[in-house]
Amino acid sequence: MADEAKGGIEIHPMDQFIVKPLFGDGAINWYTPTNVTLWLFFAVVAVTLLMVVGTRGRAIVPSRSQSVGEMAYGFVYKMVEDVAGKEGLKYFPYIFTLFMYILLANFLGLIPMSFTTTSHIAVTAVLAGAVFITVTVLGFVKNGAGFLSLFWVSSAPLVLRPILAIIELISYFVRPVSHSIRLAGNVMAGHAVLKVFAGFAASLGVFSFIPIFGIVAIYALEVLVSAIQAYVFTILTCVYLKDALHPHH
Amino acid sequence: MATETTGGTEAAGMPQLEFSTFPNQIFWLVIALIAIYFILSRIAMPRIAAVLAERQGTITNDLAAAEELKLKAVEAEKAYEKALADARAEASQIVAEAKAEIQADLDVELQKADAEIAAKAAESEKAIAAIRESAAESVKEVAKDTAKELVAVLGGKADAKTVTAAVNARMKG
Numbered sequence: 562m563a564d565e566a567k568g569g570i571e572i573h574p575m576d577q578f579i580v581k582p583l584f585g586d587g588a589i590n591w592y593t594p595t596n597v598t599l600w601l602f603f604a605v606v607a608v609t610l611l612m613v614v615g616t617r618g619r620a621i622v623p624s625r626s627q628s629v630g631e632m633a634y635g636f637v638y639k640m641v642e643d644v645a646g647k648e649g650l651k652y653f654p655y656i657f658t659l660f661m662y663i664l665l666a667n668f669l670g671l672i673p674m675s676f677t678t679t680s681h682i683a684v685t686a687v688l689a690g691a692v693f694i695t696v697t698v699l700g701f702v703k704n705g706a707g708f709l710s711l712f713w714v715s716s717a718p719l720v721l722r723p724i725l726a727i728i729e730l731i732s733y734f735v736r737p738v739s740h741s742i743r744l745a746g747n748v749m750a751g752h753a754v755l756k757v758f759a760g761f762a763a764s765l766g767v768f769s770f771i772p773i774f775g776i777v778a779i780y781a782l783e784v785l786v787s788a789i790q791a792y793v794f795t796i797l798t799c800v801y802l803k804d805a806l807h808p809h810h
Numbered sequence: 811m812a813t814e815t816t817g818g819t820e821a822a823g824m825p826q827l828e829f830s831t832f833p834n835q836i837f838w839l840v841i842a843l844i845a846i847y848f849i850l851s852r853i854a855m856p857r858i859a860a861v862l863a864e865r866q867g868t869i870t871n872d873l874a875a876a877e878e879l880k881l882k883a884v885e886a887e888k889a890y891e892k893a894l895a896d897a898r899a900e901a902s903q904i905v906a907e908a909k910a911e912i913q914a915d916l917d918v919e920l921q922k923a924d925a926e927i928a929a930k931a932a933e934s935e936k937a938i939a940a941i942r943e944s945a946a947e948s949v950k951e952v953a954k955d956t957a958k959e960l961v962a963v964l965g966g967k968a969d970a971k972t973v974t975a976a977v978n979a980r981m982k983g
Binding site: 575576578579580589590591592593595597598601602604605608609612613616619620621623627630631634635654655657658661662678680681682683684687688745749 | 823824825826827828830831832833834835836837838839840841842843845846847849850851853854855857858859860861862864865868
């Protein structure tokens with residue numbers, strides 16, 4: 562990337578998001594191993610390292626890595642229990658999978674020259690879509706037609722209820738969109754800004770320290786955003802799950 | 811880096827909206843998620859749950875044991891206090907007994923000493939009385955003799971009876 566900047570201020574902040582085949586230069590079929598594959602694999606490795614290798618001691622007094630694993634487990638467990646209730650704990654493994662994947666993929670994406678899988682709409686849309694479909698199906702299976710009472714605000718005056726029902730319905734279907742774009746947008750924007758600052762640093766010569774300070778500050782912010790977005794995605798999943806389990810307002 | 815030349819047209823837009831890569835991303839994502847799900851639900855989560863339960867159990871047991879030990883400590887303290895009070899009472903009793911015994915001994919000794927002193931005093935009085943008597947006797951003798959001698963020297967015939975009577979009267983006087 563530094564080569565391009567030498568030719569003047571020519572910054573390609575979005576180039577980092579290009580999906581490329583790992584081997585050769587051909588077309589990208591659905592099965593082609595790409596940089597997405599590689600970094601998804603790293604995410605799986607990271608989850609394994611933290612949650613399996615890190616906890617191999619099974620110690621009563623935990624080691625550092627075991628402590629971190631237990632903390633993540635306890636954090637998500639409490640979140641599910643608090644938001645979705647005791648019945649929601651049945652779905653804790655799925656929610657924990659989502660949380661660990663998003664958290665570690667976000668952190669892996671912060672490694673310089675890495676590829677951030679969670680910055681792609683395709684990835685987050687699959688996550689959010691899976692949550693949306695699961696929660697909707699679950700709502701109907703658990704409550705039957707009673708799930709529709711989620712849209713019928715019984716505490717509102719009767720005249721307002723049809724209007725509110727339409728609003729609730731729209732907001733319900735907007736959920737997966739906001740759910741997925743929030744994550745991808747946050748991650749993508751932060752990484753693009755980092756790249757823009759890096760481009761400035763490459764072209765400013767002596768004064769490059771100014772954008773480098775900027776990069777440091779934004780990088781710190783991005784570390785925060787990585788954890789917060791994983792948290793937000795997970796807690797929204799819990800909220801949606803709660804709506805499916807207890808649709809009555 | 812080789813793709814950057816072909817990516818020249820893409821650079822204007824967003825790689826995120828390159829729909830031709832979607833099947834690829836979705837396919838690999840689903841595989842990764844399934845892998846993570848099985849790693850977590852089969853290995854990591856039962857392990858962590860077991861460790862957490864064990865820890866909770868250990869903590870509960872330790873707390874119960876601590877509570878028990880605390881009760882024992884309170885009991886031990888009570889027993890100690892009681893023993894201390896008993897020992898104090900016993901000690902004061904022993905002190906009182908010893909005092910009484912010593913007092914009794916002392917009384918006996920005092921009485922004995924008093925009796926002895928009284929006996930000695932009476933004896934001494936007797937001795938003094940005897941000495942006094944004998945002294946008076948001697949004085950009478952000397953006085954009679956001296957009176958007889960004086961009368962004889964003065965040329966009279968000393969009547970033993972009158973001299974004695976006169977001396978006795980003088981001694982009394």
